[in-house]
Amino acid sequence: MVDPAALGATGEPFVMDLEAGKVREFARATGSANPAYLDEPAPTIPATFLTTAFFWQHGDADPWPAVRMDQARGLHAEQEFVFHGPPPRAGQRLTGRSRIAAITEKPGRRGGTLTFAVMVTEFRDEAGRLVAEATLTGVETSRPPVEES
Amino acid sequence: MTAPAPLVVGPLTRTDLVRYQGASGDFNPIHHDEPFARAAGLPAPLSLGMLQAGFLATWATDWLGAAAVRRFRVRFAAPVFPGDTVSCAGRVLKEYTVDGESMVDVELVCHKHDGEVAVRGWATFIVEVPS
Numbered sequence: 001m002v003d004p005a006a007l008g009a010t011g012e013p014f015v016m017d018l019e020a021g022k023v024r025e026f027a028r029a030t031g032s033a034n035p036a037y038l039d040e041p042a043p044t045i046p047a048t049f050l051t052t053a054f055f056w057q058h059g060d061a062d063p064w065p066a067v068r069m070d071q072a073r074g075l076h077a078e079q080e081f082v083f084h085g086p087p088p089r090a091g092q093r094l095t096g097r098s099r100i101a102a103i104t105e106k107p108g109r110r111g112g113t114l115t116f117a118v119m120v121t122e123f124r125d126e127a128g129r130l131v132a133e134a135t136l137t138g139v140e141t142s143r144p145p146v147e148e149s
Numbered sequence: 150m151t152a153p154a155p156l157v158v159g160p161l162t163r164t165d166l167v168r169y170q171g172a173s174g175d176f177n178p179i180h181h182d183e184p185f186a187r188a189a190g191l192p193a194p195l196s197l198g199m200l201q202a203g204f205l206a207t208w209a210t211d212w213l214g215a216a217a218v219r220r221f222r223v224r225f226a227a228p229v230f231p232g233d234t235v236s237c238a239g240r241v242l243k244e245y246t247v248d249g250e251s252m253v254d255v256e257l258v259c260h261k262h263d264g265e266v267a268v269r270g271w272a273t274f275i276v277e278v279p280s
Contacts, residue, residue: 029169036210
């Protein structure tokens with residue numbers, strides 16, 4: 001069950017180095033042949049690449065476990081990336097910081113209750129400028145999921 | 150501003166899922182471990198919503214530019230499994246100007262071959278001036 005007390009939980013800052021090889025690997029895995037990702041010496045990151053914070057955000061840096069979403073009933077509902085300028089490039093070192101920004105409930109279309117939890121991660125560059133934000137929305141159904149991914 | 154032909158990917162294989170898992174760092178076993186997926190009531194390992202989102206991003210950035218994207222949002226609507234073929238496309242919603250910069254909002258959709266919508270998306274790009 002989602003724990004409403006997780007609202008406001010904030011992770012410790014984490015470092016994320018943007019690496020050319022990982023950018024190219026990610027681009028190929030998502031069906032891209034774009035030279036902006038595959039050929040540039042310092043490729044731009046793909047629009048969904050910041051999801052690879054999985055590799056960098058561990059332990060106290062990750063406030064998501066505080067949400068206590070039931071793994072059997074939890075789904076990734078939405079994901080958003082915002083870039084405040086051109087997306088960062090390989091070679092940059094970002095510092096990320098995540099917080100649980102919202103926990104809300106609404107009735108499900110087929111009965112029961114849907115509980116949404118939102119985690120926002122801010123990414124800053126070496127100068128401390130906010131360059132990107134990632135917003136993850138998870139949903140927990142009151143019954144096991146049958147339809148959504 | 151004419152949208153290019155859809156990006157058609159598939160039939161998806163388990164290898165496609167595993168390649169994306171390695172690239173993304175999401176190692177949830179439901180996406181590669183057959184017994185685990187079946188125990189969860191699924192017919193096969195489930196594709197990753199973020200893989201379909203990645204295909205949508207590939208289509209949109211091929212069209213409008215890798216460095217031009219400013220916002221990319223997806224909502225997951227239906228599961229995708231190995232054997233499915235998906236088609237990613239979209240259309241312009243709005244063209245406008247902010248502080249002298251030309252912007253475009255686009256709507257994106259990833260369909261399965263049976264017509265079901267797997268992922269819906271919305272993105273904002275700056276309009277790159279051809280050099």
